[in-house]
Amino acid sequence: xxxxxxxxxxxxxxxxxxxxxxxxxxxxxxxxxxxxxxxxxxxxxxxxxxxxxxxxxxxxxxxxxxxxxxxxxxxxxxxxxxxxxxxxxxxxxxxxxxxxxxxxxxxxxxxxxxxxxxxxxxxxxxxxxxxxxxxxxxxxxxxxxxxxxxxxxxxxxxxxxxxxxxxxxxxxxxxxxxxxxxxxxx
Amino acid sequence: xxxxxxxxxxxxxxxxxxxxxxxxxxxxxxxxxxxxxxxxxxxxxxxxxxxxxxxxxxxxxxxxxxxxxxxxxxxxxxxxxxxxxxxxxxxxxxxxxxxxxxxxxxxxxxxxxxxxxxxxxxxxxxxxxxxxxxxxxxxxxxxxxxxxxxxxxxxxxxxxxxxxxxxxxxxxxxxxxxxxxxxxxx
DNA sequence: ACTTTCACTCAACGACTGTAGAGTGAGAGG
DNA sequence: CCTCTCACTCTACAGTCGTTGAGTGAAAGT
Numbered sequence: 001x002x003x004x005x006x007x008x009x010x011x012x013x014x015x016x017x018x019x020x021x022x023x024x025x026x027x028x029x030x031x032x033x034x035x036x037x038x039x040x041x042x043x044x045x046x047x048x049x050x051x052x053x054x055x056x057x058x059x060x061x062x063x064x065x066x067x068x069x070x071x072x073x074x075x076x077x078x079x080x081x082x083x084x085x086x087x088x089x090x091x092x093x094x095x096x097x098x099x100x101x102x103x104x105x106x107x108x109x110x111x112x113x114x115x116x117x118x119x120x121x122x123x124x125x126x127x128x129x130x131x132x133x134x135x136x137x138x139x140x141x142x143x144x145x146x147x148x149x150x151x152x153x154x155x156x157x158x159x160x161x162x163x164x165x166x167x168x169x170x171x172x173x174x175x176x177x178x179x180x181x182x183x184x185x186x
Numbered sequence: 187x188x189x190x191x192x193x194x195x196x197x198x199x200x201x202x203x204x205x206x207x208x209x210x211x212x213x214x215x216x217x218x219x220x221x222x223x224x225x226x227x228x229x230x231x232x233x234x235x236x237x238x239x240x241x242x243x244x245x246x247x248x249x250x251x252x253x254x255x256x257x258x259x260x261x262x263x264x265x266x267x268x269x270x271x272x273x274x275x276x277x278x279x280x281x282x283x284x285x286x287x288x289x290x291x292x293x294x295x296x297x298x299x300x301x302x303x304x305x306x307x308x309x310x311x312x313x314x315x316x317x318x319x320x321x322x323x324x325x326x327x328x329x330x331x332x333x334x335x336x337x338x339x340x341x342x343x344x345x346x347x348x349x350x351x352x353x354x355x356x357x358x359x360x361x362x363x364x365x366x367x368x369x370x371x372x
Numbered sequence: 373a374c375t376t377t378c379a380c381t382c383a384a385c386g387a388c389t390g391t392a393g394a395g396t397g398a399g400a401g402g
Numbered sequence: 403c404c405t406c407t408c409a410c411t412c413t414a415c416a417g418t419c420g421t422t423g424a425g426t427g428a429a430a431g432t
Contacts, residue, residue: 007400011409030290032218036390046411051391100289103338104216113339120343131355137335137343138328138356145331149323152289153299157306157323169317170324193429197379222420232381237421 015053018043020093022050022064027096031061031105058107065098065111070122080119080143081167091151099147116140139174146170201239204229206279208236208250213282217247217291244293251284251297256308266305266329267353277337285333302326325360332356 021043025034036057040047054060070079091099101108123136150158150166158166207229211220222243226233240246256265277285287294309322336344336352344352 007407007409014409030218032216033290035388037388048391048393048412049410052410057390102289103286103334104219104290109339113341116335116339117342120341124343133343134347134355137341138332138359141331141335141341141344142324142328143331144335145327145329146324148289148334149302149327149330153295153302155299155306155323155327156303157310157319158327161320169320173324193377193379200379221418223418234382234421234423235380238380243420 014043014045014049018045018050018053019060019064022060023093023097026061026064027091027093027100029100031058031101031108061097061101061105062107065094065101065108067094067098067111067115068092080140081171091147096151099152116144142174200229200231200235204231204236204239205246205250208246209279209283212247212250213277213279213286215286217244217287217294247283247287247291248293251280251287251294253280253284253297253301254278266326267357277333282337285338302330328360 018039022034022039025039025042028034029038036050037047039060040050043050050060051057054063098108098112102112103109120133120136120140123139124132127136129135146158146166149155204225208220208225211225211228214220215224222236223233225246226236229236236246237243240249284294284298288298289295306319306322306326309325310318313322315321332344332352335341
């Protein structure tokens with residue numbers, strides 16, 4: 001197994017365990033629903049140790065919802081599909097924690113808004129054309145809605161089908177808004 | 187002004203004031219974030235009166251998130267646009283309360299899932315064809331994503347434009363999935 | 373006019389929360 | 403082998419929560 005020798009290494013390892021426990025609890029119950037005690041119990045640790053490691057529950061939350069940066073060269077829509085996963089059966093824990101609290105915790109709302117605004121800007125720049133911002137925002141918000149409906153609400157029509165099927169079925173339709181003029185003739 | 191005479195009428199009036207205060211507070215801060223005390227203060231009433239009227243905070247919440255039934259003869263997509271408003275600048279208070287808590291309060295999650303499942307079924311029945319359920323679910327989840335991105339996250343590209351503009355711009359694209367086969371050629 | 377009803381307020385409870393500070397014991401350093 | 407360090411636990415506190423039961427005073431009933 002991986003039993004680290006040095007004291008600092010052991011401490012870092014429990015810090016990581018606490019962080020992962022926090023992401024799970026935040027992802028399941030949200031910022032307010034998850035308690036320091038429940039996080040500590042999941043990590044097999046005393047509640048006060050959680051505070052000693054991360055300063056406060058809110059500081060821990062801020063770290064727990066950090067999304068991975070977009071790797072250069074990735075296609076923008078593809079990265080969004082990875083983070084707001086529509087491919088796999090399960091969401092990354094930090095995404096799950098962020099989305100779960102994004103409607104009730106102001107820090108999470110702001111983090112999600114910043115993330116999506118950046119994604120919209122990248123997508124609009126790549127697509128170009130008239131109304132590029134609006135069409136990019138449509139694509140992004142639709143992916144967000146799909147993620148919520150599939151992974152959090154578990155709608156009947158979305159929960160049962162496979163991730164790849166969703167991608168091959170849905171992606172062309174979603175990205176269609178980027179290439180066409182969505183405004184109808186008046 | 188409207189000062190009701192009978193005792194029962196006065197009581198019913200304060201019950202209504204409490205309910206409206208609850209919808210506002212739940213819509214702003216969610217089920218956990220809103221407190222009985224904050225609801226009572228907004229209604230200009232003692233906290234215990236809130237409980238006397240509605241039994242418990244959770245019972246009050248269950249009533250506060252009830253959505254209006256679909257009026258017969260309405261087009262399904264139109265009703266959805268009304269409830270998950272993309273037309274007006276502001277959401278109905280019960281919708282706002284429901285959406286706000288739908289990711290953190292199990293009762294709200296269930297209520298939203300039931301509501302959207304029914305909407306998907308109606309839409310799929312009206313559209314018909316292959317993959318009707320999936321395409322209807324795509325439309326519905328996209329409208330949901332749009333509502334969240336616009337009214338709760340306030341994305342730059344969506345927050346500033348007018349409701350009617352959104353409808354005339356977005357609706358054709360959203361409902362397009364209902365009439366076409368979204369699956370690409372293999 | 374006297375009594376009763378009842379919509380409402382007041383005060384308090386037990387439970388639970390995030391967090392601080394003292395204590396402890398195993399391992400690092402010499 | 404002794405001492406010190408420090409990762410961790412224990413105990414406790416102050417605040418907030420939902421909810422209860424007794425009390426109050428104005429209006430309804432007679």
